[in-house]
Amino acid sequence: MLLVANWKAYVDDLARARELFSLAKRLVRKESGVRVVLAPPAPFLSALASGNTSSVLFAAQDISATTGGAQTGEVIAGAYASAGAAYAIIGHSERRAQGDTNAIVAEKLSRSLAQGLLPILCIGEHERDSDGHYLAGVREQLTTAFAPLTLKERKKIIVAYEPLWAINKSADQSIRPSDLTEMVLYLRKVLGEFLPGKGASHVLVLYGGSVEPGNERGLAASSQIDGFLVGHASVDSTTFAQLVRELA
Ligand code: PGA
Numbered sequence: 001m002l003l004v005a006n007w008k009a010y011v012d013d014l015a016r017a018r019e020l021f022s023l024a025k026r027l028v029r030k031e032s033g034v035r036v037v038l039a040p041p042a043p044f045l046s047a048l049a050s051g052n053t054s055s056v057l058f059a060a061q062d063i064s065a066t067t068g069g070a071q072t073g074e075v076i077a078g079a080y081a082s083a084g085a086a087y088a089i090i091g092h093s094e095r096r097a098q099g100d101t102n103a104i105v106a107e108k109l110s111r112s113l114a115q116g117l118l119p120i121l122c123i124g125e126h127e128r129d130s131d132g133h134y135l136a137g138v139r140e141q142l143t144t145a146f147a148p149l150t151l152k153e154r155k156k157i158i159v160a161y162e163p164l165w166a167i168n169k170s171a172d173q174s175i176r177p178s179d180l181t182e183m184v185l186y187l188r189k190v191l192g193e194f195l196p197g198k199g200a201s202h203v204l205v206l207y208g209g210s211v212e213p214g215n216e217r218g219l220a221a222s223s224q225i226d227g228f229l230v231g232h233a234s235v236d237s238t239t240f241a242q243l244v245r246e247l248a
Contacts, residue, residue, distance in 0.1 A: 001220065001247045002204060002227030004037045004059060004120060004160070005234030006089065017044040023237055024244075025054045031248030035227075037087055042075055049084025059087035059120065062095050065107040077115035088117040089229075091145070093124060093164050102144035109145055113153050120206070120229065121145055124162040138183075139190050146194040154194050158204040160229045161187060166209030168232060174210035177222035184224050213242040220247060 005024070011017050017040050024036050039059040040048060049058045064074035080088060090112060091105035100108070105121070112119045123141040125134035138161075146154055161183060166174045175183075184205055191200035207219060208229030216228065227247075233239040 001033065002035045002037065002158075002206065003234075003244060003247060004039060004087070004089075004206065004208075004227065004229045005240065006039045006061065006092075006208070006229055006231050007041060007235055008061070008094070008231055009041060010232070010235040011041060011044070014044055014047060017041075017048060020235065020237065020240070021048050021056065023241060024056045027241060027244040028055050031244055034244050034247045036244065039087075039089055042080070042083075045080065045085060046083040052084065057086045058084055059089055060085045060117065061089050062092065063088050063090070063108055063112055063117070065100075065104050065111065067111070077111045077117055081115045081117055085117055087158075088112040088119055089160075090119045090121050091141070092122045093162060093167060102141060105141075106145055106148055109149065109157070110153075113149070113156060118156055118158060120158045120160050122160045122162050122208070122229070124164055124209070126164045128163075128165070135186060138187070142187065142190050143193070146191070149194075151195070151199075155199065155202070158206060159187060159191070160206040160208050162208035162229060164209075169210040171210055171212040171214035174212075174215050175207070175219070177218050180207055180219055180223040180225065211243070213239055213246060216243055216246050 028036050037057045037059050039061045060080040063077045066074050068076045090108045109119050123138055125137050128134050188200045191203050204226040206227045206229045207225050211228045211230045212233045
């Protein structure tokens with residue numbers, strides 16, 4: 001199982017970032033079967049990743065859609081790769097809320113792949129309706145992301161299903177395991193249009209949205225997912241340790 005810890009803007013202190021990284025290293029040493037990826041705020045990435053010999057890897061929380069140059073404030077994929085990131089979260093709903101359209105997400109995917117960063121593509125509906133219209137939006141997010149890519153590139157994408165209504169809440173307001181199972185089947189069906197043969201079944205699919213120690217096991221057991229993208233529960237040492245142990 002893969003556990004991606006999205007620290008968002010919760011951590012503003014390098015000492016705290018180092019503590020969480022040390023904890024992650026201790027946990028992965030003890031608990032086999034769990035791979036941990038940390039997505040720290042950009043300024044901490046290099047300090048944490050340089051000289052890292054552990055199996056804990058790093059992700060950018062976002063990358064610039066630009067190719068660099070005269071772009072004040074933009075951090076391009078190559079800079080993240082050089083600072084030690086192996087993955088990049090692309091299209092998180094909190095970035096989409098700041099203007100990332102499906103077209104921008106597609107640009108970011110290709111920038112990320114061009115620099116050797118494995119993209120973690122976030123998709124998910126704002127809300128659900130009883131007629132299943134929300135599925136069309138999710139399909140659109142997937143198809144606009146996958147269609148421009150080569151087959152080789154498509155195989156590198158990790159899909160993180162994160163329904164917006166479940167993000168930043170608590171375990172009891174998160175998705176039900178049966179609903180997640182259904183969604184994962186749907187996602188793999190759509191992915192089948194872009195990846196022939198058994199290709200779609202090899203894509204790593206993560207779930208994110210109020211994963212906490214209270215619901216993680218149930219979701220992992222019943223929904224054919226390959227791991228989790230965790231926000232708030234990943235920046236608390238106690239809950240983060242519980243999350244890793246439960247997955248082991
Ligand atoms: P949450 O965030 O675990 O705090 O709900 C998940 C995410 O937004 O990636």
